[in-house]
Amino acid sequence: MDGSGIVSAGGATPASPTSPVSALNGSNGAGTKRKRGSMALESDPGSPGGHDDETMEPDSGKKRQPGVKRACNECRQQKLRCDVVQEPFQGCSRCSRLKLECKIESNFKRVGKRSKHAEMEREIERLRRAVQKARNAGFVLDDDEHDLQSPAATSAYTHTRNPSLMGSDEAVSSLLHLKRGGSYNVPRYTHELDNVRLTEDTVTLLFGTFFSCYHPYLPFLNPNQSPDTYFQQHALLFWSIITVASRRYSADRSLFSSLTAPVKRLLWSTIADVPSSHYVVKALCLLCTWPLPTSSSATDPTHILCGVMMKTATGIGLHRPSHTQDFSRVSIELNKEQLHDRVTTWAVCNIVAQSIGTGYGQPASTLYDWALAVRPGEDGPFTLSPELEARLRIEMFCDKVSKEMYSNASDSRGVAGDEHRAMLMRVYRREFGELQASILSQHLGPFVNLHLRAANLHLRLAGFFDANTTPGYVDDLMGLWRATTAFVEHLLEDDKVTSPGQNTAGRILTYASNYIGQMLVAAGFVLLKLSKSFFAEIVEVERSRNLFHTTVRAIRAISVVHNDLPSRLAELMVQMWNGSRSDPKIGTHQPDSILIPDDSLQLKVRCRHSMSLVFDTIWRWREEYEALGRGSLDANESSASSTHMDSTLIPAAQMQGPSGNIMSSNSTLTPGASGAIGGGGAAGNSNHSSNGNNGNGNGMMGGMNYPDTNYDFFDPQHWMLDGLLDFNYSFVQPLEGT
Incomplete structure (x- = not known):
């Protein structure tokens, strides 16, 4: 030993294991031992320290056993020695003794105990909350054993046999043990969106509801695919189907409202990521056909x-299905089935886009080109099903009507001239007759026929654009009347066939699309306008009144949530019918006499295509009753307008007021404003005080505040109900006596 205390290599005195020599000297036994320990996981724990089959053991001078290279997963997890034999495989003695699965995986990684314990603590906390929720739902636990608050309940999660934790649903099921002779039937959730969780049975039931009730309106999805397949294609498509199906889900009335906000977030986050999948386009087709409910059209997206939807479809090349690779960074080859799927999706995009253009009174963003050309007799990937082909032909006809009659470049409002429009009307009447004969001969069912009659109504609504001095003006109105009554009567008749009972909405109305609801609203306003004008002289009074009643009832049947747009529009139509004056000449026209038309049916709003009637009627209603709210009209005149109230339109929950006037049970109506059903009249009592004249803001409009006089009538969606109608619909019931 020298002065520094270090023993030379030739010295006989053994070095301390902690000395620098022991750390550096590879021939020292202690150094070999430390080296073995550091390589324990990568060497054979069954031998003292070798690293391969040819390594000699320093102490015994024997070769290591052949075929042993690494420890099994369980021993590696615990950092224990393992005597597993890899070739031929023979499990280690520890796994055999503990009855563990002995296996060797090349990608196995140890799980840190601290992080795992922290994760288990969080998992246990989640499970406790889930079990508490299960208890609140009526499931009972055996408090004598396995209480989740005790350590015994959490002991099942302290094992290290599997590096991955159990799923929360499986863990909850395992914790809720079976009682003797009983079962808890704990639901196992398979799909979750934010705070909405669904079981496999619920998902299966909702998908079945969608394909049996909603799919006939837009038959383009494959009913033979499983829900999991739709989820794998895209989450938005899966949840769109679930959302549409939950609109009338009787087992859980709150499911639809619970899904609204999460689906909206999923929808807009998907759009924000610039989707490049045609499955997203399919989801948008569904959400445009059955939109999420809103009580204000300003928030209707x-x-x-x-x-x-259309821009996404063209962006990924759905309009050029045979050349999809031109819109992709990689080469794409589609088989016949995939090509047909894209062609069908593109056709449905145009069907949906055209119906939205027609229903909202806006130019449609459609593209009818080679891919959608009708090819009779051809069988191939470009051939659509008979129902979709008929729907496509109907929407193409509606597109012609809209573009020719309401897209005049020489007119500031786009409306075709009177002579040109009269000529177009003759041409399209003949074309519609041919289309109707062709489609009806195929017997494609009530859904196709319903859209066919809606197209005829769309065409005939152009009659309101004629001047009262135009030749054939009364004939055009008569054609409109017939188209309207045919649409309403056939809809109600077909719905009665699918109805499970009398006075109950069947599948057609209950699951109707937004477009059918919009056309019903247009039909209701046609009946209202024609029945309260000079034209009423040549119609049957009772039939006109009954048709209006049933139309309002049908619109109410389409409503899915409290105070959505269909329900608000139905109540508005009731107010207009009750508040309008009845012409004493109704039904008195003689066949040999000449009907003299006036200008009472002329439209002010003329920029909303065939839906201009709807917006014009609401516009006039706003002008009249806003004037009443400001007190600019004479009280006698406003009071007289309410004396012709149709009592059959008043819900049964209403009663007579102290002064003999009809009074709503709505608590927002004050006694001084009890002149009408939330809006049938302005004056409450016989005296014409200012309180009776405007009803404290409650007389004509059912408890709402009058808007600012500078109100922008045309909001972003160009509706005029927003900020004006705010009814209390706790009393909404079917029309009395109908």
Whole structure:
């Protein structure tokens, strides 16, 4: 030993294991031992320290056993020695003794105990909350054993046999043990979106509801695919189907409202990521056909989503299905089935876009080109099903009507001239007759026939654009009347066939699309306008009144949530019918006499295509009753307008007020404003005080505040109900006596 205390290599005195020599000297036994320990996981724990089959053991001078290279997963996890034999495989003695699965995986990684314990603590906390929720739902636990608050309940999660934790649903099921002779039937959730969780049975039931009730309106999805397949294609498509199916889900009335906000977030986050999948386009087709409910059209994004749908479709080349690779960074080869799927999706995009253009009174963003050309007798990937082909032909006809009659470049409002429009009307009447004969001969069912009659109504609504001095004006109105009554009567008749009972909405109305609801609203306003004008002289009073009643009832049946747009529009139509004056000449026209038309049916709003009637009627209603709210009309005149109230339109929850006037049970109506059903009349009592004249803001409009006089009538979606109608619908019931 020298002065520094270090023993030379030739010295006989053994070095301390902690000395620098022991750390550096590879021939020292202690150094070999430390080296073995550091390589324990990568060497054979069954031998003292060798690293391969040819390594000699320093102490015994024997070769290591052949075929042993690494420890099994369980021993590696615990950092224990393992005597597993890899070739031929023979499990280690520890796994055999503990009855563990002995296996060797090349990608196995140890799980840190601290992180795993922290994760288990979080998992246990989640499970406790889930079990508490299960208890609240009526499931009972055996408090004598396995209480989740005790350590015994959490001991099942302290094992290290599997590096991955159990799923929360499986863990909850394992914790809720079976009682003797009983079962808890704990639901196992398979799909989750934010705070909405669904079991496999619920998902299966909702998908079955969608394909049996909603799919006939737009038959383009494959009913033979499983829900999991739709989820794998895209989450938005899966949740869109679930959302549409939950609109009338009787087992859980709150599911639809619970899904609205999460689906909206999923929808807009998907759009924000610039989707490049045609499965997203399919989801948008569904959400545009059955939009998420809203009580204000200013917040209705359907028209915007329609544009996103069409731009996404063209962006990924759906309009050129045979040349999809031109719109992709990689080469794409589609088989016959994939090509047909894209052609069908593109056809449905145009069907949906056209119906939205017609229903909202806006130019449709459609593209009818070679891919959608009708090829009779051809069988191939470009051939659509008979129902979709008929729907496509119907929407193409509606597109012609809209573009020719309401897209005049020489007119500031786009409306074709009177002579040109009269000529177009003759041409399209003949073309519609041919289309109707062709489609009806195929017997494609009530859904196709319903859209066919809606197309005829769309065509005939152009009659309101004629001047009262135009030749054939009364004939055009008569054609409109017939188209309207045919649409309403056939809809109600077909719905009665699918109805499970009398006075109950069947599948057609209950699951109707937004477009059918919009056309029903247009039909209701046609009946209202014609029945309260000079034209009423040549119609049957009772039939007109009954048709209006049933139309309002049908619109109410389409409503899916409290105070959505269909329900608000139905109540508005009731107010207009009750508040309008009845012409004493109704039904008195003699066949040999001449009907003299006036200008009472002329439109002020003329920029909303065939839906201009709807917006014009609401516009006039706003002008009249806003004037009443400001007190600019004479009280006698406003009071007289309410004396012709149709009592059959008043819900049964209403009663007679102290002064003999009809009074709503709505608590927002004050006694001084009890002149009408939330809006049938302005004056409450016989005296014409200022309180009776405007009803404290409650007389004509059912408890709402009158808007600012500078109100922008045309909001972003160009509706005029926003900020004006705010009814209390707790009393909404079917029309009395109908």
